[in-house]
Amino acid sequence: MVEESEPTRLRLVEEWCADPYGKKGPELQALLDTLRLVSVEGGKPLLVETERGATWHLAVLEGEPPRPRLLADPPFHSQLAAEWVIFRRRWASLYGTSLDGLSGPEATHE
Amino acid sequence: MSSPIRPDTELMAYAGETSVVAGGRVPLKVSCRGAEEWRLDVVRLHAPTTAPAPPGFRESPVASSAAGDYPARWQPIDIGSCAVLPAPVRGLEAFSVSAFVWPTRLAAGRQAILSAWRDDREAGWSLEIDEGRPTLRIGNGGESVALTADGVLAERTWYFLAATFDGATGAMALYVRRLEGHRVQPGPGRADATATATVRPTPAADEMLVAAWRGEGDRRGGFFDGKIERPRLAGRALDAEGLTALAAPRVPAGLADALIGAWDFSAEIPTDRVVDLGPNRLDGFVYNLPMRAATGVDWDGSVWDWRLDPAHYGAIHFHSDDIYDAGWQTDVTIPVPADWPSGVYAARLTAGDAEWYVPFVVRPAPGAAADTVFLLPTATYMAYANIRVRIVSPYTDRLIGRLTVVDPTDLMMFDQPLGRSTYDTHADGSAVHYSSMRRPVTNFRPTESDLGMAYNNFACDLLVIDWLEQHGPFDVLTDEDLDADGLAALAGARVVVTGAHPEYYSKPMLDALAAFTRRGGRLMYLGGNGFYWHVVFRRDKPGAIELRRARQNIARWNPGPGQDHHSFNGAHGGLWRDLGRAPQAISGVGFVSQGFDRGEPYRRRPAAADPRAAFIFEGVEGDVFGDFGVMLGGAAGVEIDAVDPRRGTPPHALVVASSSGHTNVYEESEELFPNDPLDPEAPDPVRADMVFFEVPGGGAVFSVGSIGYAGSLAHAGYDNPIARLTGNVLARFRDPTPFKMPPTDAV
Numbered sequence: 001m002v003e004e005s006e007p008t009r010l011r012l013v014e015e016w017c018a019d020p021y022g023k024k025g026p027e028l029q030a031l032l033d034t035l036r037l038v039s040v041e042g043g044k045p046l047l048v049e050t051e052r053g054a055t056w057h058l059a060v061l062e063g064e065p066p067r068p069r070l071l072a073d074p075p076f077h078s079q080l081a082a083e084w085v086i087f088r089r090r091w092a093s094l095y096g097t098s099l100d101g102l103s104g105p106e107a108t109h110e
Numbered sequence: 111m112s113s114p115i116r117p118d119t120e121l122m123a124y125a126g127e128t129s130v131v132a133g134g135r136v137p138l139k140v141s142c143r144g145a146e147e148w149r150l151d152v153v154r155l156h157a158p159t160t161a162p163a164p165p166g167f168r169e170s171p172v173a174s175s176a177a178g179d180y181p182a183r184w185q186p187i188d189i190g191s192c193a194v195l196p197a198p199v200r201g202l203e204a205f206s207v208s209a210f211v212w213p214t215r216l217a218a219g220r221q222a223i224l225s226a227w228r229d230d231r232e233a234g235w236s237l238e239i240d241e242g243r244p245t246l247r248i249g250n251g252g253e254s255v256a257l258t259a260d261g262v263l264a265e266r267t268w269y270f271l272a273a274t275f276d277g278a279t280g281a282m283a284l285y286v287r288r289l290e291g292h293r294v295q296p297g298p299g300r301a302d303a304t305a306t307a308t309v310r311p312t313p314a315a316d317e318m319l320v321a322a323w324r325g326e327g328d329r330r331g332g333f334f335d336g337k338i339e340r341p342r343l344a345g346r347a348l349d350a351e352g353l354t355a356l357a358a359p360r361v362p363a364g365l366a367d368a369l370i371g372a373w374d375f376s377a378e379i380p381t382d383r384v385v386d387l388g389p390n391r392l393d394g395f396v397y398n399l400p401m402r403a404a405t406g407v408d409w410d411g412s413v414w415d416w417r418l419d420p421a422h423y424g425a426i427h428f429h430s431d432d433i434y435d436a437g438w439q440t441d442v443t444i445p446v447p448a449d450w451p452s453g454v455y456a457a458r459l460t461a462g463d464a465e466w467y468v469p470f471v472v473r474p475a476p477g478a479a480a481d482t483v484f485l486l487p488t489a490t491y492m493a494y495a496n497i498r499v500r501i502v503s504p505y506t507d508r509l510i511g512r513l514t515v516v517d518p519t520d521l522m523m524f525d526q527p528l529g530r531s532t533y534d535t536h537a538d539g540s541a542v543h544y545s546s547m548r549r550p551v552t553n554f555r556p557t558e559s560d561l562g563m564a565y566n567n568f569a570c571d572l573l574v575i576d577w578l579e580q581h582g583p584f585d586v587l588t589d590e591d592l593d594a595d596g597l598a599a600l601a602g603a604r605v606v607v608t609g610a611h612p613e614y615y616s617k618p619m620l621d622a623l624a625a626f627t628r629r630g631g632r633l634m635y636l637g638g639n640g641f642y643w644h645v646v647f648r649r650d651k652p653g654a655i656e657l658r659r660a661r662q663n664i665a666r667w668n669p670g671p672g673q674d675h676h677s678f679n680g681a682h683g684g685l686w687r688d689l690g691r692a693p694q695a696i697s698g699v700g701f702v703s704q705g706f707d708r709g710e711p712y713r714r715r716p717a718a719a720d721p722r723a724a725f726i727f728e729g730v731e732g733d734v735f736g737d738f739g740v741m742l743g744g745a746a747g748v749e750i751d752a753v754d755p756r757r758g759t760p761p762h763a764l765v766v767a768s769s770s771g772h773t774n775v776y777e778e779s780e781e782l783f784p785n786d787p788l789d790p791e792a793p794d795p796v797r798a799d800m801v802f803f804e805v806p807g808g809g810a811v812f813s814v815g816s817i818g819y820a821g822s823l824a825h826a827g828y829d830n831p832i833a834r835l836t837g838n839v840l841a842r843f844r845d846p847t848p849f850k851m852p853p854t855d856a857v
Binding site: 021022026029032033039044056059066068075 | 113114115159161162501502503504505507508511512513514515516517518521524537557559707708743771773774775
């Protein structure tokens with residue numbers, strides 16, 4: 001559940017969902033700059049293209065020397081869907097709240 | 111177990127030649143496991159993977175007698191640098207060895223300093239570091255003993271290490287001295303550790319290795335990370351005074367009866383040779399391009415160019431992940447018949463679920479030159495070869511405004527020791543100064559997972575190739591061709607077209623391009639961040655560059671104090687701007703910013719209306735153009751350049767269009783900061799400038815100042831303002847009518 005105490009941040013999430021690859025205002029950019037440094041399952045998340053332009057898998061790069069590890073998520077057929085999954089996990093890790101109730105950028109774009 | 115991010119079949123390859131003339135041959139070296147055989151097809155490459163956006167991947171089969179199926183074999187990668195010295199170590203009853211040592215990665219475990227040692231057989235002897243402790247190991251092929259000194263070495267500190275062995279008594283001794291300051295020599299001292307060996311060493315070969323030993327199959331291993339200077343070998347067990355004398359730059363005559371070899375790393379720095387100062391002349395060689403011209407134990411800050419006093423540069427910095435040549439055997443040689451036109455080709459290898467491309471260039475035969483030459487920026491490919499930092503860095507997602515996208519080929523560098531790029535650091539944290547294509551390179555291929563981040567330069571350049579193919583014949587040359595042959599490489603050419611990111615340039619390359627435009631030649635710079643860093647080639651090391659990013663405060667790039675001069679030729683490294691040859695002087699524009707999230711269109715500037723620029727805009731409608739493309743959705747983006755008269759933009763240069771409004775991911779480049787905005791009428795200090803200017807002698811230059819530009823050429827079936835404008839320039843540049851310099855009052 002999304003806490004009522006973060007309406008500003010939620011407004012920024014909506015802004016991102018509306019145009020995830022577009023220009024960002026300074027507030028959203030600052031949020032993204034923070035969010036995109038957050039590790040996922042102990043590693044740096046990677047989007048692995050396993051079928052050219054059609055299928056992607058989520059993995060993380062972990063350890064030293066770094067090694068890729070496949071995450072348990074099913075394959076994605078849109079980069080944006082995978083972006084949203086990682087966005088939510090980073091959000092939960094950073095703020096301790098869930099965005100699972102939101103429909104995400106793909107729904108916004110449909 | 112099968113994983114979608116790791117193919118069941120591992121397939122890698124590289125070529126022994128990247129550029130061949132028709133009639134030449136391309137040796138292909140392949141390593142494959144998980145399949146019985148692999149297949150070779152030869153293709154001509156036309157366009158990279160871009161689907162669903164245009165142009166879409168395009169290759170065409172080329173009939174080749176080499177095509178076919180070949181048996182698979184696994185070839186290990188020969189990574190790690192060392193020196194091999196032909197020392198007669200077998201049969202020595204007693205010996206002394208010594209060196210000055212500057213370790214950089216003590217946590218890596220056992221590392222050889224000087225060895226006549228077969229690690230798999232425990233045979234011979236080695237002076238090594240084991241968990242940070244100097245150790246003398248002696249073995250007879252079945253049993254070994256080790257003498258380990260008390261105390262742990264500190265990293266990036268000079269030590270004098272020596273070891274002696276006396277076969278008559280079995281006495282082993284280790285000497286360890288930490289050096290304080292620079293010119294301090296080891297004085298007389300006690301042995302730091304002694305023991306009596308119960309075995310006698312039985313070296314397998316008459317050689318001494320520096321920074322490595324031999325292992326199974328005679329392969330080199332046990333690589334040391336750090337600097338070593340003045341390796342010495344004597345044929346008896348010396349005392350402390352004798353060891354001190356042995357370590358002197360010139361070994362005193364009093365040791366003539368004992369001296370076997372005294373090697374001087376400060377001699378012949380631009381080569382692989384290691385010179386023995388002793389009477390036996392046991393000269394050796396280094397392997398895999400360790401860092402020469404490295405400051406040594408006598409460097410005191412008074413010399414910054416090794417050519418002025420090589421004695422200050424008596425060290426070699428070895429790395430366990432140095433690589434020049436993976437050392438594979440040739441599986442098949444592709445003959446290049448005389449009727450293959452100049453172009454970009456590839457060996458396409460397939461095995462099971464794996465695929466690997468090995469691109470190569472067929473350059474024009476002498477006298478068969480087309481009027482247009484595409485200059486494939488292979489120096490840039492070398493600089494970025496196997497770049498890890500974009501995958502590993504937590505900052506990448508910020509820079510690109512999305513998740514880091516890779517594919518299983520990219521991830522092979524985490525399973526196999528493919529070596530680093532010049533953007534990475536070595537395992538010991540030091541900068542990577544050499545890079546080579548004589549190894550499998552994961553980002554030298556037409557199939558990339560992400561076209562918008564400037565590391566995948568070859569695929570982006572195929573976008574220019576694809577567009578050029580719509581405009582008649584052209585030849586292809588590589589950076590190495592231009593470096594080797596200079597202006598002669600461009601004989602017969604009227605137009606030179608660059609790739610999307612010709613960032614790394616040698617002096618001969620710059621000189622050739624400058625001379626070309628001043629003799630009536632026309633330069634179309636269809637990229638960004640061009641002519642930027644100084645690199646050096648070495649004739650006896652084809653496929654490799656040296657790069658010293660001098661005067662940079664970016665820690666992972668900095669060569670370290672006193673090490674700004676290339677070992678290949680002594681020239682000062684760094685940005686061409688700092689070396690008096692700013693990019694603006696050749697192309698009119700120079701790098702100002704980068705961002706990997708989004709591209710923008712260009713907008714006409716007032717100079718677009720100048721009659722001198724009329725030919726550029728014939729048939730081009732609208733003030734704003736280029737708001738499309740496969741590289742971030744805009745023609746101006748990724749890495750972008752702008753004019754700067756202070757740095758050489760000619761006063762008569764016309765800035766006919768500029769971009770503006772780039773996202774706030776675009777920051778002014780680290781190495782240029784602070785970068786004062788110069789043009790008060792420019793729409794934005796962070797922008798790409800499109801520039802045209804004439805050159806005395808009838809030549810001309812057209813520059814777009816953007817890597818992303820190449821991604822817009824094929825939009826809408828090449829029927830778009832970017833393609834039309836670029837075609838206009840190409841057509842005029844091919845026209846032999848000389849360009850006239852505009853009238854000026856300047857003197």
